[in-house]
Amino acid sequence: MIALxxxxxxxxxxxxxxxxxxxxIALIAVLAVVISTLIFLLAVRQDxxxxxxxxRNLAETIVEFIENGVVMQTMGKDGLAWxxxxxxxxxxxxxxxxxxxxxxxxxxxxxxxxxxxxxxxMVWVIYNVTGIKHQGVGGYFxxxxxxPGVPKALYILVTPIEFxxxxxxxxxxxxxxxxxxxxxxxxxxxxxxxLSEALFQAKDKVLIPVGILPFFMLIFLTSFEVLxxxxxxxxxxxxTAVYIGGATHPEH
Numbered sequence: 001m002i003a004l005x006x007x008x009x010x011x012x013x014x015x016x017x018x019x020x021x022x023x024x025i026a027l028i029a030v031l032a033v034v035i036s037t038l039i040f041l042l043a044v045r046q047d048x049x050x051x052x053x054x055x056r057n058l059a060e061t062i063v064e065f066i067e068n069g070v071v072m073q074t075m076g077k078d079g080l081a082w083x084x085x086x087x088x089x090x091x092x093x094x095x096x097x098x099x100x101x102x103x104x105x106x107x108x109x110x111x112x113x114x115x116x117x118x119x120x121x122m123v124w125v126i127y128n129v130t131g132i133k134h135q136g137v138g139g140y141f142x143x144x145x146x147x148p149g150v151p152k153a154l155y156i157l158v159t160p161i162e163f164x165x166x167x168x169x170x171x172x173x174x175x176x177x178x179x180x181x182x183x184x185x186x187x188x189x190x191x192x193x194x195l196s197e198a199l200f201q202a203k204d205k206v207l208i209p210v211g212i213l214p215f216f217m218l219i220f221l222t223s224f225e226v227l228x229x230x231x232x233x234x235x236x237x238x239x240t241a242v243y244i245g246g247a248t249h250p251e252h
Contacts, residue, residue, distance in 0.1 A: 028109040032095035075245035090237040097229035120175035131247030192218040
């Protein structure tokens with residue numbers, strides 16, 4: 001029998017404060033803001049007459065990706081004004097996701113529900129306010145709760161469903177999707193890391209080679225989490241653009 005001492009789930013999800021009121025999750029969030037800000041500040045300082053290189057090339061690539069891969073796909077040219085907001089959202093979430101595979105941190109900030117929930121509620125406020133601004137209070141809630149083309153008799157069923165979907169489920173699903181994916185990845189990495197360590201340190205030397213299997217799985221999952229970190233940031237930004245675009249142009 002192998003004695004596998006798996007830590008309490010609370011120790012995986014919570015971190016001691018670095019100083020009162022500031023723990024590793026807060027540190028990751030602050031670093032995400034600082035790093036993304038530095039990338040674009042350094043890019044702006046380069047001579048625009050020269051061909052993009054280094055940090056400026058990276059910054060322009062990210063901006064073009066958000067414009068072409070998110071804004072144009074969901075909102076069209078009218079939505080280009082939202083590029084800075086969606087770019088900021090994408091960068092912040094991605095840089096909060098990546099620390100899950102970085103030594104010392106080994107925890108994505110988005111694996112704590114507070115971060116995804118705050119972002120989702122911010123998006124909820126923004127797309128509702130945007131919808132009211134462009135359509136008026138009555139027009140916005142009419143287009144949201146009474147979709148055109150539906151027989152009037154069905155509004156008894158459709159309207160409550162649309163209310164729950166647009167007003168309650170959207171922000172909740174945004175937060176849970178990001179949180180659940182990053183939390184699942186974090187727990188899997190911890191599980192295979194502990195299993196590998198237990199097998200490599202086993203007293204029975206026959207079990208040591210067996211540790212290679214969970215170790216290779218750990219390497220695979222670590223590589224996979226790099227992709228997941230990007231995809232979850234992209235999906236969050238994409239859905240945000242869809243919601244804002246739908247609130248601005250209900251006919252779309």
